[in-house]
Amino acid sequence: MGSTSAQTNEGLGRRDLIKRSAAIGLISVPTMGFLSACASSSGDGNGKVEKGTKSDKNPLGVNESAPLDFVLFDGGFGQQYAKDAIKVYETNYPKAKVKFTPTQKITTELQPRFNGGNPPDLIDNSGAEQMDMGVLVGQKQLTDLTALLDAASVDDPNKKVRDTLRPGIIEMGQFDGAPVWVLYYAYTVYGVWYSQKLLDSLDAKYPETWDEMLAVCEKAKKKGIAGWTYAGKHPYYLPFSLYPMIGKVGGREVLDAIDNLEPKAWEHPAVKTCFEAYYELQRKGYILKGTPGLDHIQSQTAWTEGKALFIPNGSWVENEAAKTMPADFDLAVSAPSGIDASDKMPFGTMWASGGEPFIVPAKAANPEGGMEQLRIMLSEASSKNFTQSVKSLSAFNGGTDGIELTPGLKSGVAALEKAGQNVVNPRLQDWYVALQKEKIGVAGIGEMMAGRATPAETIKKIQKFADEAAKDSSIKHYKHQ
Amino acid sequence: MQHGKYRFIVGFLAAPLALYALFVIWPFIQSIYYSLTDWSGLSPEFGFVGFDNYSRMLDDEIFWKSLQHSLTLAVVLPLVTVGLALFFAFMLNVGGRRRRGAAIAGVRGSAFYKIVYFFPQVLSIAIVALLFQFAYNPNSGAINSALKLVGLGSIQPDWLGDPKLALICVMAVLVWSTVGFFVVLFSAGMASIPRDFYEAALLDGANRFTTFFKITLPLLWDTVQSGWIYMGILALGAESFAVVQIMTVGPNGGGPDYSTVVLPLYVYQKAFRDGQAAYATTIGVALLLVTLAFAAVVMKLGRRERLEF
Numbered sequence: 001m002g003s004t005s006a007q008t009n010e011g012l013g014r015r016d017l018i019k020r021s022a023a024i025g026l027i028s029v030p031t032m033g034f035l036s037a038c039a040s041s042s043g044d045g046n047g048k049v050e051k052g053t054k055s056d057k058n059p060l061g062v063n064e065s066a067p068l069d070f071v072l073f074d075g076g077f078g079q080q081y082a083k084d085a086i087k088v089y090e091t092n093y094p095k096a097k098v099k100f101t102p103t104q105k106i107t108t109e110l111q112p113r114f115n116g117g118n119p120p121d122l123i124d125n126s127g128a129e130q131m132d133m134g135v136l137v138g139q140k141q142l143t144d145l146t147a148l149l150d151a152a153s154v155d156d157p158n159k160k161v162r163d164t165l166r167p168g169i170i171e172m173g174q175f176d177g178a179p180v181w182v183l184y185y186a187y188t189v190y191g192v193w194y195s196q197k198l199l200d201s202l203d204a205k206y207p208e209t210w211d212e213m214l215a216v217c218e219k220a221k222k223k224g225i226a227g228w229t230y231a232g233k234h235p236y237y238l239p240f241s242l243y244p245m246i247g248k249v250g251g252r253e254v255l256d257a258i259d260n261l262e263p264k265a266w267e268h269p270a271v272k273t274c275f276e277a278y279y280e281l282q283r284k285g286y287i288l289k290g291t292p293g294l295d296h297i298q299s300q301t302a303w304t305e306g307k308a309l310f311i312p313n314g315s316w317v318e319n320e321a322a323k324t325m326p327a328d329f330d331l332a333v334s335a336p337s338g339i340d341a342s343d344k345m346p347f348g349t350m351w352a353s354g355g356e357p358f359i360v361p362a363k364a365a366n367p368e369g370g371m372e373q374l375r376i377m378l379s380e381a382s383s384k385n386f387t388q389s390v391k392s393l394s395a396f397n398g399g400t401d402g403i404e405l406t407p408g409l410k411s412g413v414a415a416l417e418k419a420g421q422n423v424v425n426p427r428l429q430d431w432y433v434a435l436q437k438e439k440i441g442v443a444g445i446g447e448m449m450a451g452r453a454t455p456a457e458t459i460k461k462i463q464k465f466a467d468e469a470a471k472d473s474s475i476k477h478y479k480h481q
Numbered sequence: 482m483q484h485g486k487y488r489f490i491v492g493f494l495a496a497p498l499a500l501y502a503l504f505v506i507w508p509f510i511q512s513i514y515y516s517l518t519d520w521s522g523l524s525p526e527f528g529f530v531g532f533d534n535y536s537r538m539l540d541d542e543i544f545w546k547s548l549q550h551s552l553t554l555a556v557v558l559p560l561v562t563v564g565l566a567l568f569f570a571f572m573l574n575v576g577g578r579r580r581r582g583a584a585i586a587g588v589r590g591s592a593f594y595k596i597v598y599f600f601p602q603v604l605s606i607a608i609v610a611l612l613f614q615f616a617y618n619p620n621s622g623a624i625n626s627a628l629k630l631v632g633l634g635s636i637q638p639d640w641l642g643d644p645k646l647a648l649i650c651v652m653a654v655l656v657w658s659t660v661g662f663f664v665v666l667f668s669a670g671m672a673s674i675p676r677d678f679y680e681a682a683l684l685d686g687a688n689r690f691t692t693f694f695k696i697t698l699p700l701l702w703d704t705v706q707s708g709w710i711y712m713g714i715l716a717l718g719a720e721s722f723a724v725v726q727i728m729t730v731g732p733n734g735g736g737p738d739y740s741t742v743v744l745p746l747y748v749y750q751k752a753f754r755d756g757q758a759a760y761a762t763t764i765g766v767a768l769l770l771v772t773l774a775f776a777a778v779v780m781k782l783g784r785r786e787r788l789e790f
Contacts, residue, residue, distance in 0.1 A: 111522060132754065288620075290619030292639050292730075434755055438731055438750075446730070475755075
């Protein structure tokens with residue numbers, strides 16, 4: 001066998017050197033790629049595009065030729081409303097290209113991009129895979145949207161965007177102090193949903209006090225209809241009517257104390273009264289049998305089939321349950337019933353707040369473009385388009401004139417008018433997701449409503465969860481201002 | 482050409498070993514490193530915190546619950562699945578009534594049963610979980626409807642909604658979906674056992690019971706052991722995660738009241754819901770240790786003398 005210098009020499013031959021360096025290269029290339037895909041990469045956000053010049057038509061100073069990267073949660077509201085708004089953007093800035101990505105897998109697709117420091121410019125962070133907003137804010141991953149709120153609105157150059165929004169929208173986007181991190185685009189009405197037709201057939205009115213509620217349920221039971229059903233597998237739907245009821249009975253401060261994770265917040269008498277009221281529904285057999293084993297779709301279907309009278313839910317239910325809802329269902333929503341006349345807030349007190357949270361990441365390349373796209377979506381025309389096509393209100397105040405409203409939406413608008421200033425907005429579900437959904441919802445209220453724990457036990461358990469969350473240094477804590 | 486042997490072997494092994502190191506070993510080492518940091522998973526910045534995550538894990542009630550459930554699955558599932566599969570495979574291959582001319586045979590229609598048992602294997606676990614989610618529906622699901630049909634209308638459990646039953650429901654689904662694979666595996670093993678052994682046993686007057694324990698099981702032991710470890714790892718890992726995540730109560734499954742939360746689910750929740758990726762990797766490391774310990778225990782307990790035939 002002929003030998004080359006590499007095999008006989010002690011030192012490194014040229015060929016070996018080449019081979020080895022090639023081998024190292026082969027290994028190190030994917031290794032570095034792998035590493036940079038993980039946490040070790042350092043995104044310093046220097047990839048930002050240059051700002052454009054501000055003008056009356058372009059109050060945010062958008063770079064007219066910079067591309068825009070827009071990721072939308074493709075859920076109950078679909079993607080058409082966003083596509084329509086993008087068309088407006090592209091008309092205003094013909095040189096800009098919009099990359100639009102509708103997806104249901106928000107976290108799966110976006111977490112690596114946040115990690116890599118190259119997130120998109122605008123995100124609808126919603127759905128089951130929503131990224132925890134509290135964490136994003138805590139990790140300083142979001143752009144302050146104050147510039148957008150102070151920009152002139154599309155419809156009226158003399159009006160700022162912030163003056164065109166529904167009450168509560170801006171506060172919801174704040175976490176700690178003045179910056180506004182999130183802009184909620186939809187406006188959700190939470191409450192007790194029912195078929196007006198079914199209620200009429202029982203010869204009953206929507207009950208305003210708990211005694212009336214029990215009487216209506218008894219009436220329904222005699223006809224073989226359950227009083228209530230709820231998403232038993234996701235019992236964190238119950239607070240949609242339970243929290244505003246607590247607020248109505250005990251006043252706003254009770255809900256604020258709960259949100260602030262104050263010690264003994266859950267031991268307030270109003271909480272106990274309301275828990276006992278709900279527990280009574282269970283004890284008297286007014287809850288549809290098998291409810292604890294149903295998910296949200298199954299319970300909504302049982303309800304649209306007329307097996308149960310009331311369901312705690314949000315205004316998306318009209319779109320979501322449309323397939324099984326009979327044409328003459330006559331969907332209606334009402335603020336939760338109270339206990340009696342001694343309640344602190346009047347009947348009509350309800351929970352309404354923003355939905356579909358839009359965010360602009362701090363490391364976005366074109367944050368002005370992201371905000372500009374939002375500004376377009378908050379115009380009257382885009383908002384009307386949204387309301388008309390997906391049966392939901394938007395954050396834009398008004399914009400329902402001249403649109404034929406569906407029964408549920410109409411009833412929601414009426415309920416909001418009745419509520420007036422008495423709109424409450426509990427924040428547990430966007431400040432502390434795990435605490436609200438899994439601990440209070442599933443392990444606490446869910447067990448109580450399934451009849452496996454008494455209200456007193458449940459309150460003790462929830463208070464313990466809340467105290468743990470208050471002490472947990474791995475969670476960022478927020479307070480009502 | 483003896484002198485080139487090692488170079489030859491190394492040459493062929495280098496690439497797979499490098500791939501293995503890169504995609505299997507390295508991520509493990511990385512996760513151990515990340516478990517010592519406060520990485521959120523949502524930003525590239527993080528700091529080193531030492532063993533904070535580990536001490537937090539030891540105080541975490543839900544971690545202990547998920548560990549307990551994972552261990553239950555790792556013990557009960559292989560026991561039930563492998564036991565059932567052995568029984569079915571034996572009946573299909575050996576347990577039948579003797580017909581003329583054949584020393585051993587399966588029960589009548591065994592070829593058909595084999596296909597039926599294997600059938601769930603062709604379905605994705607996500608589809609299996611969804612199917613059973615409907616079957617467990619307390620109002621209109623197949624199971625409660627069947628109970629009503631046979632006059633047991635007074636027994637209408639909430640199944641997945643009941644903390645006492647939920648974990649059992651989950652286990653039943655996993656057994657249903659995996660038992661067919663082991664039936665086929667063990668059938669293949671049994672086919673390689675020489676027929677003379679059975680014939681000799683028959684001549685000595687052995688019944689099915691004795692035949693199984695004195696001939697089939699000892700000769701099949703290696704296969705059973707691998708099956709056992711494989712099933713245990715399924716129970717600790719991906720399969721249990723999918724079923725719990727899709728079927729059970731709560732925002733990401735795991736309920737009611739944490740009665741079905743398992744380690745891989747808890748890793749997922751911490752990493753992708755709570756933005757605590759570092760803590761999630763800590764739980765992942767615990768899961769790694771549990772899996773290794775499980776394999777070690779089974780190997781140790783299962784050690785037998787190798788039979789030659």
